[in-house]
Every structure is written in structure tokens, then in C-alpha cells.
Amino acid sequence: MTAGNDQNNPYLSQQASVQSAPVVESSDEQRMIIADQDGERHLVGVVQEVVLLNPATGERRFIRSQYLIRSEDGRLMLNPGKEQIYNCSTCGRKGLTQFSIHFCVCQTVHCLNCIHELQDEQGNPLYFCKPCFRKERIRRFFRWLFSIRIEA
Numbered sequence: 001m002t003a004g005n006d007q008n009n010p011y012l013s014q015q016a017s018v019q020s021a022p023v024v025e026s027s028d029e030q031r032m033i034i035a036d037q038d039g040e041r042h043l044v045g046v047v048q049e050v051v052l053l054n055p056a057t058g059e060r061r062f063i064r065s066q067y068l069i070r071s072e073d074g075r076l077m078l079n080p081g082k083e084q085i086y087n088c089s090t091c092g093r094k095g096l097t098q099f100s101i102h103f104c105v106c107q108t109v110h111c112l113n114c115i116h117e118l119q120d121e122q123g124n125p126l127y128f129c130k131p132c133f134r135k136e137r138i139r140r141f142f143r144w145l146f147s148i149r150i151e152a
């Protein structure tokens with residue numbers, strides 16, 4: 001009768017249940033953060049490493065988790081800290097991957113909504129921001145104008 005009571009006694013059986021639960025022996029977290037010039041910060045990737053120790057068996061389990069973050073243009077940032085993430089210089093959209101931007105001839109970055117496209121003599125696309133687009137159209141207009149005067 002006393003033996004049966006001991007088995008149901010939560011204070012006596014507690015030790016066994018505590019021993020089987022693994023405990024976190026060590027944990028490490030690496031965060032990749034973009035710091036914009038205006039002071040805003042964006043998290044672009046997290047790597048977590050946790051070592052779990054099973055006190056009953058002495059067994060260690062090493063768990064490494066990498067969190068991939070989705071960019072503003074709906075794509076996964078697969079290589080956080082290694083791939084370029086862009087902001088549009090015109091409208092200010094942030095967290096854009098290479099698929100959603102073009103460089104202007106002046107080397108500033110613009111999203112697909114803000115960039116203007118013209119073709120060169122061979123029909124290849126050229127990309128312009130708004131001020132460069134205006135200059136290019138004026139340049140092309142005068143080139144056309146002078147070509148008429150030369151022919152006349």
C-alpha cells in the first residue's frame with residue numbers, strides 16, 4: 001500500500017521527469033541588419049545556433065536555424081549580408097532586390113515604377129531617372145533638329 005502511494009507521489013517522481021527534459025546549454029544568434037542613411041534599420045537575416053543537452057543521457061543536440069526574410073518586392077533574401085538590397089532614389093521604396101530595380105545612366109537606383117526607358121540606336125534599352133530622362137530627350141531633340149538642317 002505504501003509502495004503504491006510512493007509511485008503516485010509527485011515529489012518522488014519529479015526527479016525522473018526533470019532529468020529527461022533537454023536543457024539549452026548554449027545559444028548564439030547572428031543578425032544581419034541594413035542601416036539606412038536616415039537612421040532606419042531593416043533586419044535582412046537571422047542565424048540561430050542552439051546546443052541542447054539531455055541531462056539524463058549526456059547527449060548533445062546542435063540545432064542551427066537560418067531565417068530567410070522576404071524582401072519588399074516579394075522575393076526571399078537568400079544570401080543575407082552578401083546580396084545587394086536596394087532603395088529607390090525616386091519614391092523611396094525600400095528593401096528591393098536586383099529584379100525590381102534599374103540603374104540610371106547617372107548610376108542612381110530606381111524601382112521599375114520610377115525608371116524611364118529609351119532605346120539606343122541598336123534598339124537596346126537604356127534606363128533614366130526623371131532628370132536624366134528630360135536631358136536625354138532634349139539631347140535627342142536637338143540631334144534630330146541638327147540632322148534636318150544638315151540634310152536641307
Ligand SMILES: [Zn+2]
Nearest residue numbers: 088091111114
Ligand atoms: Zn520608385
Ligand SMILES: [Zn+2]
Nearest residue numbers: 104106129132
Ligand atoms: Zn539619372
